[in-house]
Amino acid sequence: MATATFRFYAGLNDFLPRNRRQQDFEAAFAADASVKHMVEALGVPHTEVALVLVGGQPVGFSRRLQDGQRVAVYPHFMAFGLESLPRLGEAPPLPLRFIADSHLGGLARLLRMAGFDTLYRNDYADREVVELAARDGRVVLTRDRDLLKRGAVHHGCYLRATIPAAQLHEVVARYRLAGQFRPFSLCTVCNLPLRPVAREAVLERLPASVKIKPLHFTTCDACGRIYWEGSHWRRMRALLDAAETGG
Numbered sequence: 001m002a003t004a005t006f007r008f009y010a011g012l013n014d015f016l017p018r019n020r021r022q023q024d025f026e027a028a029f030a031a032d033a034s035v036k037h038m039v040e041a042l043g044v045p046h047t048e049v050a051l052v053l054v055g056g057q058p059v060g061f062s063r064r065l066q067d068g069q070r071v072a073v074y075p076h077f078m079a080f081g082l083e084s085l086p087r088l089g090e091a092p093p094l095p096l097r098f099i100a101d102s103h104l105g106g107l108a109r110l111l112r113m114a115g116f117d118t119l120y121r122n123d124y125a126d127r128e129v130v131e132l133a134a135r136d137g138r139v140v141l142t143r144d145r146d147l148l149k150r151g152a153v154h155h156g157c158y159l160r161a162t163i164p165a166a167q168l169h170e171v172v173a174r175y176r177l178a179g180q181f182r183p184f185s186l187c188t189v190c191n192l193p194l195r196p197v198a199r200e201a202v203l204e205r206l207p208a209s210v211k212i213k214p215l216h217f218t219t220c221d222a223c224g225r226i227y228w229e230g231s232h233w234r235r236m237r238a239l240l241d242a243a244e245t246g247g
């Protein structure tokens with residue numbers, strides 16, 4: 001059987017067993033195995049790979065491997081000097097839109113709060129996530145690497161963190177979202193635009209402590225929720241500001 005020497009760089013090592021991290025290793029492959037097939041067989045979802053060099057030259061995912069070749073695999077955060085090489089795959093369409101898998105409700109809520117269109121339901125089947133992502137050109141957000149290995153997933157992001165605020169930092173860094181936040185422009189429950197509303201129009205639906213304050217109000221026409229700049233708003237605003245500025 002043919003073998004090639006592989007080396008994965010930076011964060012891609014997280015997907016490898018310990019004895020293969022941060023070092024060259026040999027792996028056997030069947031005749032005609034493509035770069036994409038081997039990278040995923042070794043544990044790394046294709047969505048996390050930005051560049052593959054075979055024998056020092058950039059190649060596409062469909063390139064067939066040959067016996068004795070050396071394969072270097074790089075993530076989206078590049079080592080200095082590699083930034084100018086062509087990236088694998090297409091960039092997701094703009095404006096960026098997301099779909100969070102059924103375990104990422106907290107992250108979905110934060111992304112909506114920051115103004116990014118993010119589909120989410122806690123009962124999504126994997127198949128639905130893949131189909132909705134393909135339909136709208138959405139980026140799949142997940143901690144399930146097998147979901148990202150599906151061929152129909154073109155844009156995806158594996159999240160390492162388990163805490164929603166830290167996951168938001170990861171998404172901001174990966175997609176360079178700093179400067180694009182539109183805080184409190186979407187309903188965090190419905191993922192639909194909020195519109196300004198006069199206080200008088202919603203007065204009877206406000207808690208007594210809020211009624212007396214000269215605040216700015218918005219509402220969601222789908223669910224009727226009212227949003228205002230209270231203490232919760234300020235806490236969340238601080239969290240969003242920290243994520244946007246990398247603080």
Ligand SMILES: [Zn+2]
Pocket residue numbers: 187188189190191192220221222223224225
């Ligand atoms: Zn709503």
